[in-house]
Amino acid sequence: MDQVEIFKALSNKTxxxxxxxxxxxxxxxxxxxxxxxxNVGVCVGQIQIKSGLSQSTISEYLSILQRADLINSTRVGQxxxxxxxxxxxxxxxxxINTEL
Amino acid sequence: MDQVEIFKALSNKTxxxxxxxxxxxxxxxxxxxxxxxxNVGVCVGQIQIKSGLSQSTISEYLSILQRADLINSTRVGQxxxxxxxxxxxxxxxxxINTEL
DNA sequence: TTGGTATATCGGGAAAAGTCGATATACATT
DNA sequence: AATGTATATCGACTTTTCCCGATATACCAA
Numbered sequence: 001m002d003q004v005e006i007f008k009a010l011s012n013k014t015x016x017x018x019x020x021x022x023x024x025x026x027x028x029x030x031x032x033x034x035x036x037x038x039n040v041g042v043c044v045g046q047i048q049i050k051s052g053l054s055q056s057t058i059s060e061y062l063s064i065l066q067r068a069d070l071i072n073s074t075r076v077g078q079x080x081x082x083x084x085x086x087x088x089x090x091x092x093x094x095x096i097n098t099e100l
Numbered sequence: 101m102d103q104v105e106i107f108k109a110l111s112n113k114t115x116x117x118x119x120x121x122x123x124x125x126x127x128x129x130x131x132x133x134x135x136x137x138x139n140v141g142v143c144v145g146q147i148q149i150k151s152g153l154s155q156s157t158i159s160e161y162l163s164i165l166q167r168a169d170l171i172n173s174t175r176v177g178q179x180x181x182x183x184x185x186x187x188x189x190x191x192x193x194x195x196i197n198t199e200l
Numbered sequence: 201t202t203g204g205t206a207t208a209t210c211g212g213g214a215a216a217a218g219t220c221g222a223t224a225t226a227c228a229t230t
Numbered sequence: 231a232a233t234g235t236a237t238a239t240c241g242a243c244t245t246t247t248c249c250c251g252a253t254a255t256a257c258c259a260a
Contacts, residue, residue, distance in 0.1 A: 007111035
């Protein structure tokens with residue numbers, strides 16, 4: 001993954017917020033039936049509601065974050081759950097500490 | 101400084117390169133008469149030559165990086181020297197480690 | 201298999217960023 | 231004062247990003 005693409009993914013207010021929400025889902029989202037925040041994350045619909053932006057926009061934003069390895073997804077039935085990608089975030093912090 | 105603006109500053113190939121160049125100036129720029137890399141950094145002209153982009157573009161890019169607190173400048177005579185801002189970079193790595 | 205719900209993809213209009221050449225400003229030298 | 235050099239700012243054009251509504255796809259339930 002290109003470094004520029006990682007920073008592009010982060011250079012949008014809503015996408016940054018999504019990442020902060022996903023860091024502590026229980027603080028930002030209602031309980032989910034049949035899906036554990038820790039295991040699978042938060043479903044698109046909840047993120048969309050919280051963001052106030054359209055469904056299509058949020059779906060795209062999530063895939064931008066995923067392409068940047070900042071989050072990853074799990075499909076369960078008709079739902080897609082997204083959660084933080086710890087490794088990707090660690091890698092990013094490493095880039096900043098060692099290359100910039 | 102807004103977090104989004106920091107990431108925007110970094111979401112451009114040339115600006116990222118400038119930061120990596122400024123991390124080890126002696127590896128990327130010729131010796132400068134009357135100006136120490138460690139003290140003041142590298143002058144705009146040298147950065148511009150190395151980048152291959154126009155003078156006006158590089159001047160703007162440097163001010164974008166400066167507004168994001170990623171570099172800072174020192175004027176000496178007719179030259180402006182830019183160098184890395186260690187504190188700003190540390191703060192950024194901190195944001196990633198604690199907020200995202 | 202029909203209809204309902206969740207998410208993804210597509211097409212487009214508006215706003216922002218990338219990048220340039222021209223010009224302005226600041227400083228140094230004669 | 232006049233000229234030369236380094237950098238900053240301006241105006242314009244092109245490309246990219248933002249964000250939407252409409253549509254497609256995937257899955258589920260009756």
